Amino acid sequence: MWSTDLKFGHLHGRMRLCWLVWLWLCTLPVSALAEHAIAPTPVVRVGVYTNMPKILMGQDGQPSGILGDVLVAIAKLEHWQLVAVPCEWQACLNALQNGQIDLMPDVAFTEQRAEVFDFHTTPALLSWSQIYKRKGVSIRAIPDLKDQRIAVVSGSIQASFLATMLSSFGITAQLVPVDSFEQGFERVAHGKLDAVAANRFFGDLHAPSYQLEATAIVFQPAQLFYATAKGKHPELLTAIDRHLDQWQLQSDSPSGQALRRWLQKSIPSVIPPMMWWGLAVLLGLLGLVSLVNLWLRRQVTLKTQHLQASETRLNIILNSVDAFIYIKDRQLRYQYANSKVCELFGRPLDQVMNQTDEVFFDAVTVAKLRINDLRVIERGERVEEEEVNRSSDGLVEHSYVSVKLPLRDAEGHIYALCGISTDITKRKQAEEVIHQLAFYDPLTGLPNRRLLQDRVQQLLMTLARTPQGAALMFIDVDNFKDINDTLGHDMGDALLRQITQRMSECIRAQDTLARQGGDEFVVMLVDLSVQPDVAASEAQRVAQKILARLNVPYTLGNLQHQASVSIGVALVDAENPSREELFKQADLAMYQAKAAGRNALRFFNPSMQAKVMARTTLEADLRWALEHDEFVLYYQPQVNAQGQTLGFEALVRWQHPMRGLVPPGEFIATAESCGLIVPLGRWILHTACQQLVAWASQAPQDQWTIAVNVSAQQFRQTDFVAQVQKVLQKTGAHPARLELELTESQLVDDIPSVIDKMGALRDLGVRLSLDDFGTGYSSLAMLKRLPLNQLKIDQAFVRDMLKDPQDAAIIRAIVTMGESLSLDVIAEGVELTAQRDALLSLGCRYYQGYLFGRPTAQPTPCQM
Numbered sequence: 001m002w003s004t005d006l007k008f009g010h011l012h013g014r015m016r017l018c019w020l021v022w023l024w025l026c027t028l029p030v031s032a033l034a035e036h037a038i039a040p041t042p043v044v045r046v047g048v049y050t051n052m053p054k055i056l057m058g059q060d061g062q063p064s065g066i067l068g069d070v071l072v073a074i075a076k077l078e079h080w081q082l083v084a085v086p087c088e089w090q091a092c093l094n095a096l097q098n099g100q101i102d103l104m105p106d107v108a109f110t111e112q113r114a115e116v117f118d119f120h121t122t123p124a125l126l127s128w129s130q131i132y133k134r135k136g137v138s139i140r141a142i143p144d145l146k147d148q149r150i151a152v153v154s155g156s157i158q159a160s161f162l163a164t165m166l167s168s169f170g171i172t173a174q175l176v177p178v179d180s181f182e183q184g185f186e187r188v189a190h191g192k193l194d195a196v197a198a199n200r201f202f203g204d205l206h207a208p209s210y211q212l213e214a215t216a217i218v219f220q221p222a223q224l225f226y227a228t229a230k231g232k233h234p235e236l237l238t239a240i241d242r243h244l245d246q247w248q249l250q251s252d253s254p255s256g257q258a259l260r261r262w263l264q265k266s267i268p269s270v271i272p273p274m275m276w277w278g279l280a281v282l283l284g285l286l287g288l289v290s291l292v293n294l295w296l297r298r299q300v301t302l303k304t305q306h307l308q309a310s311e312t313r314l315n316i317i318l319n320s321v322d323a324f325i326y327i328k329d330r331q332l333r334y335q336y337a338n339s340k341v342c343e344l345f346g347r348p349l350d351q352v353m354n355q356t357d358e359v360f361f362d363a364v365t366v367a368k369l370r371i372n373d374l375r376v377i378e379r380g381e382r383v384e385e386e387e388v389n390r391s392s393d394g395l396v397e398h399s400y401v402s403v404k405l406p407l408r409d410a411e412g413h414i415y416a417l418c419g420i421s422t423d424i425t426k427r428k429q430a431e432e433v434i435h436q437l438a439f440y441d442p443l444t445g446l447p448n449r450r451l452l453q454d455r456v457q458q459l460l461m462t463l464a465r466t467p468q469g470a471a472l473m474f475i476d477v478d479n480f481k482d483i484n485d486t487l488g489h490d491m492g493d494a495l496l497r498q499i500t501q502r503m504s505e506c507i508r509a510q511d512t513l514a515r516q517g518g519d520e521f522v523v524m525l526v527d528l529s530v531q532p533d534v535a536a537s538e539a540q541r542v543a544q545k546i547l548a549r550l551n552v553p554y555t556l557g558n559l560q561h562q563a564s565v566s567i568g569v570a571l572v573d574a575e576n577p578s579r580e581e582l583f584k585q586a587d588l589a590m591y592q593a594k595a596a597g598r599n600a601l602r603f604f605n606p607s608m609q610a611k612v613m614a615r616t617t618l619e620a621d622l623r624w625a626l627e628h629d630e631f632v633l634y635y636q637p638q639v640n641a642q643g644q645t646l647g648f649e650a651l652v653r654w655q656h657p658m659r660g661l662v663p664p665g666e667f668i669a670t671a672e673s674c675g676l677i678v679p680l681g682r683w684i685l686h687t688a689c690q691q692l693v694a695w696a697s698q699a700p701q702d703q704w705t706i707a708v709n710v711s712a713q714q715f716r717q718t719d720f721v722a723q724v725q726k727v728l729q730k731t732g733a734h735p736a737r738l739e740l741e742l743t744e745s746q747l748v749d750d751i752p753s754v755i756d757k758m759g760a761l762r763d764l765g766v767r768l769s770l771d772d773f774g775t776g777y778s779s780l781a782m783l784k785r786l787p788l789n790q791l792k793i794d795q796a797f798v799r800d801m802l803k804d805p806q807d808a809a810i811i812r813a814i815v816t817m818g819e820s821l822s823l824d825v826i827a828e829g830v831e832l833t834a835q836r837d838a839l840l841s842l843g844c845r846y847y848q849g850y851l852f853g854r855p856t857a858q859p860t861p862c863q864m
């Protein structure tokens with residue numbers, strides 16, 4: 001039994017056990033050491049600093065103290081030649097790391113130190129720190145440290161551990177740094193400080209000589225080891241472990257002897273029994289803590305190894321999958337990128353980290369990515385979308401399917417997003433090729449029969465909802481077989497390509513040109529007029545354009561070749577029975593065109609065909625009529641309430657050599673649809689102005705006005721104002737005598753430019769009248785903005801005003817409106833005196849109608 005144990009003789013058995021557990025030092029029969037073979041004596045340089053009673057330089061120049069004696073005992077058994085190298089603590093550790101010494105005793109294990117030093121496994125000594133106080137200072141437990149001045153060795157483990165412990169208890173104490181335990185003990189002894197923190201070995205040994213007392217405040221249990229530089233001397237550590245393990249089992253081992261020898265020196269002869277009790281409990285606890293600590297360290301090591309292995313495995317997986325995996329923080333900066341992402345960006349990971357997409361993609365891509373990223377980061381959505389991303393130089397484009405998920409912390413806050421993207425560029429390209437092959441003709445690149453059928457089906461569905469005119473044209477190249485047979489298939493292909501090019505120049509972007517196969521093409525025209533007649537003539541115009549364009553000779557190799565096509569047209573409307581029926585109709589019409597001698601156009605519907613033919617003839621006749629002065633102007637008087645003639649409306653007639661006098665209702669619409677209305681309108685304006693000039697020389701005609709109808713197309717001409725100005729200048733007509741009649745429908749589109757144009761006409765001095773008023777949608781607000789002089793009540797209201805009170809009410813409203821806007825109001829179609837009287841009673845004072853005179857070639861004033 002060693003002397004300390006004797007002092008515990010009165011303790012309870014379990015406490016003694018704790019004490020023994022904690023004090024691991026055991027003994028081993030010396031005979032066992034004889035098993036070691038005697039080898040050449042290696043020199044072991046040992047760092048020795050002074051930390052009584054653990055380590056100090058012995059008088060024989062060998063390490064001394066508990067750890068020094070243990071080492072000397074091991075060295076003897078291992079036949080090491082110990083060379084004690086004196087040094088200060090930090091210098092010793094530096095020397096060990098630099099290889100200037102081989103072994104260092106009294107080194108507590110920490111994770112940081114384990115990075116640069118190796119430790120053996122069985123602790124050489126267990127220690128703890130304790131607070132020692134001056135007599136008279138009242139420190140019994142941790143709370144008593146509040147506001148005390150406590151010496152701590154600067155940079156020591158006690159200093160940082162004590163600071164952390166106090167702050168975790170919320171206790172403020174003044175920790176005063178000192179250079180050594182001796183200095184700390186001295187300053188406490190002299191009353192400059194209240195207490196000192198030291199390791200228990202030093203404290204127990206020196207406290208009595210400084211008249212200091214150990215307190216019950218014990219902290220920071222530590223396992224002390226011999227350490228070597230990392231990877232340098234495993235054999236030393238193995239040998240130390242071997243002996244320490246053996247000595248644990250021996251009652252009188254060298255380590256036990258060393259402990260007894262030095263602790264005996266340190267323990268004062270008289271120790272208060274209560275102190276022993278407290279100490280025993282504490283030591284027991286500390287022993288337990290040490291064991292738990294040891295176990296925890298093992299667990300931590302195991303867990304760390306496990307985690308490292310997991311991380312390595314995960315990295316291997318993440319870097320080997322065929323996907324782009326990345327993590328972006330809330331500022332959308334990359335915080336992780338697997339090797340596929342780094343390859344894509346052409347940068348190593350450290351140059352990807354903390355960068356945003358601006359560095360890697362072009363502006364359009366960045367904007368699109370940002371929208372999705374913010375949905376994840378800000379709204380916590382899981383976003384799964386196809387992305388087309390272009391590199392920052394705009395040269396490389398890839399398609400991806402991307403899934404982005406929010407990453408949340410333990411409290412559920414989103415701190416990042418994780419994205420997984422799969423490159424589907426090749427798949428997309430393959431799909432595109434498949435789509436191209438499935439829906440497009442390889443020779444011409446045009447939609448094939450399948451896509452055409454689909455588009456026609458879509459059209460029929462659209463027509464069921466939104467009425468519009470449309471037409472299907474079957475176009476077959478005349479005698480194409482002969483070209484193939486005589487010039488060869490390559491020439492035939494070349495011709496088909498040139499025909500394709502020319503036809504695509506004849507249609508609009510919204511129309512479809514398709515190749516059915518062989519020499520058969522189909523054009524689907526959309527957005528035609530809802531009126532079948534007009535739609536037919538629109539389709540006819542396109543077809544004629546195609547016929548003319550395709551009839552121009554082709555260059556095939558060295559040859560000039562003349563080709564033509566036959567076109568069959570079927571009008572499409574909501575009534576069309578089915579797509580198949582429609583195709584049949586167009587096909588049939590096309591065969592009729594062929595039968596008609598080729599290079600021809602035929603409509604499926606015979607009556608439509610007749611109408612189209614009639615329209616074609618009419619157009620040609622109108623052109624002829626204009627060139628050969630077959631148009632004449634008729635004049636109808638406009639009068640006031642007293643029946644005085646104020647002017648006339650000019651109304652065009654066609655003096656047809658065969659048909660006689662043709663009224664405008666039979667040709668104005670055709671003239672409008674074929675654009676002939678523009679030159680015709682110019683002629684009418686010019687003739688009306690000439691009439692004004694003819695009247696200008698004598699009264700009362702010099703005061704008469706002429707109202708001229710202006711068609712929508714005419715008015716829409718950008719130089720219309722200039723045309724009017726030119727006619728006025730050329731004829732010398734007085735602008736104030738000219739009145740232009742516009743209709744409401746002409747004014748509704750692009751109102752600002754209409755107002756500008758009307759303003760410019762008013763500036764010329766010309767009067768402006770709104771024709772057929774009441775049939776359109778003019779609002780008071782719009783009327784207010786138009787620089788008008790007159791409203792002309794549509795004859796439909798006048799016709800029925802005597803029978804229908806609603807018509808009378810409308811007329812009254814128009815008159816009131818005119819008055820409030822300071823506009824003249826004239827009623828047309830006045831045939832009866834009763835109508836005139838009723839109009840007058842409603843406030844309308846200007847009239848036009850058969851009651852006052854029919855339109856005549858010679859302007860004839862009212863005779864009433």
Ligand SMILES: Nc1nc2c(ncn2[C@@H]2O[C@H](COP(=O)(O)O[C@H]3[C@@H](O)[C@H](n4cnc5c(=O)[nH]c(N)nc54)O[C@@H]3COP(=O)(O)O)[C@@H](O)[C@H]2O)c(=O)[nH]1
Pocket residue numbers: 636649650651652663664665668684708709710711771772795828829830831848849850851855
């Ligand atoms: N762009 C141009 N359009 C013109 C021109 N000349 C005529 N037209 C337009 O043609 C439509 C038919 O005109 P018209 O057959 O001449 O009929 C006009 C009158 O004859 C007719 N009218 C006049 N008084 C009566 C009446 O008491 N009863 C009755 N049943 N009909 C009558 O009304 C027509 C005048 O219409 P409006 O122009 O609205 O004043 C017609 O829409 C003309 O606009 C032309 O030169 N250019």
